[in-house]
Amino acid sequence: MTGTRRGAPTARQIRAGDRRALARAISAVENGAPEADALLKELYPTTGRVRVVGFTGPLGVGKSSLINALVAHLRGRDRRVAVVAVDPSSPFSGGSVLGDRIRFDRPASDEGVFFRSMASRGAAGGVAAATRDAARLLDAAGFEEILVETVGSGQVDIAIRDIASTSVVVLVPHLGDEVQTLKAGLFEIADVFAVNKSDLPGADSARRDLVELAALGGGRDGWRTPVVLTSTLGPTGIPELWDAIVAHEAFLDRSGGRPAAERRRLAKEIVGRVRDRVDAELTDGLESDPALRRLLDRVASRDVDPRTAAEQLLRARRRSR
């Protein structure tokens, strides 16, 4: 956060939909700032209503453009929608850098939309946990749909499954080789495929290929991944894409898959938070705690090997509890 402390954002401000408090709270999450902890503890019991949809796919396929079109579609249906762009690959880039990458054409006066970029700088529990916290803040502030774009490496990002209940993998026609190499990974991630830039030649054959692959994959827990052709010029296929997303959400409710998936995400989040804490404590301790420093000395002088040292540390932690 920049400047002097203006007082931590309160749960009341967030629930009232105060946009500046919301922005500051998300920054606190992103930076691992302590004021985020109390706030999120307080807000947690009343969150969980929001729908989080993730968008991933290779560089430049039109993820941001698609999200932009979906925002317009959802605003037309009076849904309050937030967009979060996350960059899991870059611990260094700040929000402003990312902000330059997304341009959305909603009127600034539209209070039903909120855009935000997030980097993974220092966020506790990793970028997925930070994004989930941002989603909780947005949920508490009354947003109903959250669209998350993962940018960065240009590769399809598995972390999206730790964030979103529905993951859309965006591809374009003539991604032949890329699709082949991504194949296994794609089907692990995609609940919905969007073949964007379908105004370009080859869209139909790309769809046929993906439908074929989806049939071979057999579908996850009985869900057959639909393939939707979209173009943000026009645009075309946007309502169909949203319907496919909603169909997957309905499937999660019908099949009973939602609670299991949510428990898996929560378990991962908790483990991530614990891992971060233990990591920080041990790393500090190895330099500052005399007993740990002695252990480190013995490893450095080859009296103890790193594996045995790690086992000793683990045993010592268990005993101390």
Ligand SMILES: Nc1nc2c(ncn2[C@@H]2O[C@H](COP(=O)(O)OP(=O)(O)OP(=O)(O)O)[C@@H](O)[C@H]2O)c(=O)[nH]1
């Ligand atoms: N022909 C065509 N071009 C499109 C379409 N959608 C997006 N584009 C163009 O593709 C380029 C990339 O669009 P973005 O929306 O920034 O793509 P992205 O996947 O978010 O890109 P990164 O975040 O950088 O990975 C832009 O020049 C868009 O104008 C489409 O449906 N058809």
Ligand SMILES: [Mg+2]
């Ligand atoms: Mg983008």
